[in-house]
Amino acid sequence: MPEIIETTVYQLHELSNAAKDKARDWYRRVGFDFDWYDAVYDDFERICAILGVSLATRTVRLFGGGVRPKPCIWFSGFWSQGDGACFEGHYRHAKGAAPHIRAYAPQDTELHRIADSLQAAQRRNFYQLQATVTHRGRYYHEQCMAISVERDSPTGQDTSRDAEDIVIEAMRDLARWLYRQLEREYDDQTSDASIDDAICASAYTFTEEGRRFG
Known part of the structure; x- marks a missing residue:
């Protein structure tokens, strides 16, 4: 039978420092699939x-x-x-x-x-x-x-x-x-400040450990 599993998710600022680092690492891996160098x-x-x-x-x-x-x-x-x-x-x-x-x-x-x-x-x-x-x-x-x-x-x-x-x-x-x-x-x-701004602007959420949710 189907089950409903509840998961608590967090905004970046609600995570621990270690979890924030994991969330940032995720974004650095997947968030640069565009021509970020166009302005240069x-x-x-x-x-x-x-x-x-x-x-x-x-x-x-x-x-x-x-x-x-x-x-x-x-x-x-x-x-x-x-x-x-x-x-x-x-x-x-x-x-x-x-x-x-x-x-x-x-x-x-x-x-x-x-x-x-x-x-x-x-x-x-x-x-x-x-x-x-x-x-x-x-x-x-x-x-x-x-x-x-x-x-x-x-x-x-x-x-x-x-x-x-x-x-x-x-x-x-x-x-x-x-x-x-x-x-x-x-x-x-790719600095922490720029990554944090990008994550917050996109309203991404994460598990308590810093894993991307959804």
């Missing part, structure tokens, strides 16, 4: 545009059956030695990149440094430097980017002695910068 990607796209990097795109299918372009950005993280971020695209001189990046991100000295190094290399090469960035291999970090630099000179002039190395390192530094933003965003979204 959007910011990175704007920064790339300022610096003169046109990100390559790929076509992805939507749940409704349509398609949309998505920037070629990848990352893995955040616990292994080989973790990192990388991207694909094409770089060319962007006029006013240094002052524009300072206006966009006035406190970010790393972005200022990247813009300044690119500007200096471009100046020595009459603003003719270009670079193509592609991903290679099965890992996702800055060393997985193949970067070819050339000078679009109408007279066939070669790049200055250090220009290629400067542009390559700037692209890798940009990927390192992206990874740090992703790591910071992930740490923020």
Whole structure:
């Protein structure tokens, strides 16, 4: 015969500290099945545009059956030695990149440094430097980017002695910068305070031991 079993359930704030930790661990396992990094990607796209990097795109299918372009950005993280971020695209001189990046991100000295190094290399090469960035291999970090630099000179002039190395390192530094933003965003979204807010907003309930109910 059917039986009715009563279970007492609790809101997060009603649990013991140990049970709260178990509830948070449950949410960290199941609550991040969405593109939590979209805001970081959007910011990175704007920064790339300022610096003169046109990100390559790929076509992805939507749940409704349509398609949309998505920037070629990848990352893995955040616990292994080989973790990192990388991207694909094409770089060319962007006029006013240094002052524009300072206006966009006035406190970010790393972005200022990247813009300044690119500007200096471009100046020595009459603003003719270009670079193509592609991903290679099965890992996702800055060393997985193949970067070819050339000078679009109408007279066939070669790049200055250090220009290629400067542009390559700037692209890798940009990927390192992206990874740090992703790591910071992930740490923020998975902090106890953020998890608690998400659990409370969804009105999840738990058993006394912190197991999700329902």
